[in-house]
Amino acid sequence: MSDDAYNFAYLDEQTKRMIRRALLKALAIPGYQVPFASREMPMPYGWGTGGVQVTAACLTPDDVLKVIDQGADDTTNAVSIRRFFQRTAGVATTESTAEATVIQTRHRIPETPLTEGQILVYQVPIPEPLRFLEPRETETRKMHELEEYGLMHVKLYEDIARHGEIATAYAYPVKVEGRYVMDPSPIPKFDNPKLSDNPAIQLFGAGRESRIYALPPYTQVVSLDFEDHPFRASKADHACDLCGAAESYLDEVITDDAGSRMFVCSDTDFCTGRQAAGHRGRLSPLSKEIA
Amino acid sequence: MYVAVKGGERAIDNAHAWLAEDRRGDTTVAELSVPQIREQLALAVNRVMAEGSLYDPDLAALAIKQARGDLIEAVFLIRAYRTTLPRFGTSIPVDTARMRVDRRISATFKDLPGGQILGPTFDYTHRLLDFKLAAEGAPLAPTPQAAPDMAPVPHVTALLDRDELIEATPDTGEAPPDLTRQPLELPANRALRLQALARADEGFILSLAYSTQRGYGRTHAFVGELRIGAVAVELEIPELGFAITIGEMTLTECETVNQFKGSRTEPPQFTRGYGLVLGQCERKSIAMSLVDRALRWKELGEDFTGAPAQDEEFVLSHADNVQATGFLEHIKLPHYVDFQAELELVRRLRAEALAQTQPSPRAAAE
Numbered sequence: 001m002s003d004d005a006y007n008f009a010y011l012d013e014q015t016k017r018m019i020r021r022a023l024l025k026a027l028a029i030p031g032y033q034v035p036f037a038s039r040e041m042p043m044p045y046g047w048g049t050g051g052v053q054v055t056a057a058c059l060t061p062d063d064v065l066k067v068i069d070q071g072a073d074d075t076t077n078a079v080s081i082r083r084f085f086q087r088t089a090g091v092a093t094t095e096s097t098a099e100a101t102v103i104q105t106r107h108r109i110p111e112t113p114l115t116e117g118q119i120l121v122y123q124v125p126i127p128e129p130l131r132f133l134e135p136r137e138t139e140t141r142k143m144h145e146l147e148e149y150g151l152m153h154v155k156l157y158e159d160i161a162r163h164g165e166i167a168t169a170y171a172y173p174v175k176v177e178g179r180y181v182m183d184p185s186p187i188p189k190f191d192n193p194k195l196s197d198n199p200a201i202q203l204f205g206a207g208r209e210s211r212i213y214a215l216p217p218y219t220q221v222v223s224l225d226f227e228d229h230p231f232r233a234s235k236a237d238h239a240c241d242l243c244g245a246a247e248s249y250l251d252e253v254i255t256d257d258a259g260s261r262m263f264v265c266s267d268t269d270f271c272t273g274r275q276a277a278g279h280r281g282r283l284s285p286l287s288k289e290i291a
Numbered sequence: 292m293y294v295a296v297k298g299g300e301r302a303i304d305n306a307h308a309w310l311a312e313d314r315r316g317d318t319t320v321a322e323l324s325v326p327q328i329r330e331q332l333a334l335a336v337n338r339v340m341a342e343g344s345l346y347d348p349d350l351a352a353l354a355i356k357q358a359r360g361d362l363i364e365a366v367f368l369i370r371a372y373r374t375t376l377p378r379f380g381t382s383i384p385v386d387t388a389r390m391r392v393d394r395r396i397s398a399t400f401k402d403l404p405g406g407q408i409l410g411p412t413f414d415y416t417h418r419l420l421d422f423k424l425a426a427e428g429a430p431l432a433p434t435p436q437a438a439p440d441m442a443p444v445p446h447v448t449a450l451l452d453r454d455e456l457i458e459a460t461p462d463t464g465e466a467p468p469d470l471t472r473q474p475l476e477l478p479a480n481r482a483l484r485l486q487a488l489a490r491a492d493e494g495f496i497l498s499l500a501y502s503t504q505r506g507y508g509r510t511h512a513f514v515g516e517l518r519i520g521a522v523a524v525e526l527e528i529p530e531l532g533f534a535i536t537i538g539e540m541t542l543t544e545c546e547t548v549n550q551f552k553g554s555r556t557e558p559p560q561f562t563r564g565y566g567l568v569l570g571q572c573e574r575k576s577i578a579m580s581l582v583d584r585a586l587r588w589k590e591l592g593e594d595f596t597g598a599p600a601q602d603e604e605f606v607l608s609h610a611d612n613v614q615a616t617g618f619l620e621h622i623k624l625p626h627y628v629d630f631q632a633e634l635e636l637v638r639r640l641r642a643e644a645l646a647q648t649q650p651s652p653r654a655a656a657e
Contacts, residue, residue: 035476040373044613044621045613045621046617046621074300075625137604138604188628
């Protein structure tokens with residue numbers, strides 16, 4: 001493949017314009033799913049094609065791109081997407097949340113607070129929060145139109161009746177500016193509070209399902225709950241074993257076949273930054289300097 | 292001791308190198324050339340062109356080689372390439388009545404103008420392994436030749452149409468939507484459905500069509516006609532003011548004739564199912580025409596019986612194998628974060644549940 005054969009950031013300008021129009025509409029109606037003419041991308045559907053198209057439409061040559069998957073910059077698919085843009089757009093890339101102007105993510109919101117001017121692009125598998133309650137798109141669109149969200153509340157209520165709490169741990173539904181119920185993509189519910197009042201632009205791209213939606217900066221986003229069963233962001237009840245952070249989302253790593261495990265930050269940039277600043281966790285290699 | 296996983300980049304590079312090596316296989320065996328694939332695996336090439344929605348046998352053959360014979364992967368390569376191509380025009384509709392047929396059969400009439408032409412078909416072969424093919428280089432016995440019959444080969448449905456025995460399908464003049472440039476919106480019109488079916492996965496459409504034959508949305512189809520051959524592709528050139536032929540492509544067209552009892556406003560008449568596929572893709576075109584007919588229940592005032600093949604949203608949302616395979620296989624990607632969230636929830640729910648019941652010996656051990 002000759003890379004010269006493709007336009008900046010792969011997509012042709014007409015396609016980018018189409019996507020940008022959808023993005024503007026999405027920003028104008030926060031939480032509303034805008035249909036867009038999703039293209040076949042050179043990576044499979046379900047592997048971030050929506051996020052990649054949104055990123056491609058947002059990138060300018062001066063941008064600094066960060067790509068994470070599960071919070072980490074070095075997971076294979078994050079590597080693959082970052083390389084794709086290095087190759088097709090030649091933009092600078094970074095692992096630092098603070099330095100990035102565009103961050104494409106799958107399943108996490110970075111721990112480091114985002115700032116004005118940054119764009120966070122989410123990869124979305126199933127954009128419709130009502131999909132698992134009603135499989136038909138024709139029906140769910142009508143439900144959004146009529147603001148008919150009773151089915152969702154019944155589902156959450158049934159969870160409480162059965163389990164004593166709402167049994168949704170990720171892709172936890174939210175309501176945007178008191179109007180649209182939105183799927184925040186499969187981020188852990190720990191990340192939900194970061195959606196609200198965020199200074200960054202948050203864009204959501206679902207390639208296979210041909211939908212784009214968005215949260216403009218400082219949008220009010222409320223996780224669905226009941227007065228007597230308020231939403232609670234939760235995480236593993238540990239501190240990071242490498243950097244000692246008590247308030248970051250943790251991955252559980254099985255270290256042997258006898259039940260030993262350790263907990264480490266899922267946000268690798270956050271964790272290495274803390275370690276570089278001298279923070280230590282339970283299992284930090286104390287003798288070694290961390291570059 | 293675990294210290295953050297690094298090395299994703301190197302792992303990917305090495306995996307790609309290994310893939311390239313496996314693709315080549317044993318180097319003492321001669322490498323397969325793209326023209327060999329194009330000529331000798333022509334039906335695989337046709338399927339990749341049809342589902343990839345790009346008529347280019349050389350690129351399809353290259354995709355098959357690159358994909359190590361995984362046809363869905365090859366379709367994906369073609370789709371990803373095609374989406375980047377500029378569009379410089381729209382051809383005028385191809386005229387399948389003027390097709391130069393290699394094969395043309397009708398199951399509804401014993402003989403008909405233009406005749407029954409079997410063409411290169413597996414139909415009446417005995418499916419016995421031909422071990423002679425395992426020995427390379429055996430010269431082929433010459434195939435008997437005849438002068439081509441230049442007589443026109445009218446469509447069977449056109450013959451029925453003359454007597455108004457089959458539903459009329461007047462040209463509404465409405466421009467067909469373009470599935471590759473607009474998101475699929477439901478309900479879809481027939482043109483859009485046919486477009487989606489033409490590039491749909493052959494296996495999926497085959498199974499749906501088969502299900503209608505077994506009673507899930509029965510449509511009583513006869514193959515009115517199946518024709519395979521070359522058609523001219525003509526493009527209107529604005530500077531010239533008329534259309535010129537810019538190329539030729541092979542198409543497979545199937546028209547089914549289906550029972551229809553008639554309604555309060557319509558006297559009894561046959562109805563149509565239609566299948567049109569790039570290349571020689573006979574199975575696909577027959578299946579497509581059955582599914583097309585099943586999806587037309589509403590327009591023909593029939594009952595929705597809940598059969599999958601009648602359900603437009605179900606069929607159109609799940610027919611594309613590039614979408615399906617991508618989403619299916621994406622569950623191979625890491626899901627540590629979601630799984631961790633679930634793990635934590637299940638542990639908490641279990642702890643609560645166990646605290647409420649009498650402590651079992653197992654719980655005590657934990």
